[in-house]
Amino acid sequence: QKEVEQDPGPLSVPEGAIVSLNCTYSNSAFQYFMWYRQYSRKGPELLMYTYSSGNKEDGRFTAQVDKSSKYISLFIRDSQPSDSATYLCAMSAPNSGGSNYKLTFGKGTLLTVNP
């Protein structure tokens, strides 16, 4: 079983739709959860970062973490064509000093928002 599972899609939605992206994980040591957006032929760009169960909102983006179910989600409201990209979930566990520096990624979900 992979440590992090993410539905690869592809996912195609009309402009203005609400998008839901999800990841599950098996390693209960994961404490930090991130969502990255990656445009074609570019590096991953950090979108959201959370470290506790619950919701975190930033503009049109909401990250949700449920540690009891080992499940994280990213919601995009009022999706725009410029949101078309691959979305990667990532997570990490703290080392003995409390720092985190190694990310385990999902495979990524390719999202297309059609005008």
Add this chain to the structure above:
Amino acid sequence: KAGVTQTPRYLIKTRGQQVTLSCSPISGHRSVSWYQQTPGQGLQFLFEYFSETQRNKGNFPGRFSGRQFSNSRSEMNVSTLELGDSALYLCASTKGQGAGNTIYFGEGSWLTVV
């Protein structure tokens, strides 16, 4: 604030050759890590350096190596290149101390092995 800078952006090498990729982290960041991204395997952790010391290594053969300099800049090297080494190699930097550090990625170096 300048981001993570990687050079070269694109390169083509022949099987059996070796390659060196360079990464300059965000100013003040002391931790540099490297990832390999392929369509089949996704993003996989290669290794991480902090204050010139390798702290962790992923599950890659010994042909993959790296180092970090006193100014936190890092290089990774792949020797005896194989076709399967064709990938996007990403460098990421973080402050490296304290809980929950934010990790930032560079644009990557696209390596094609022919």
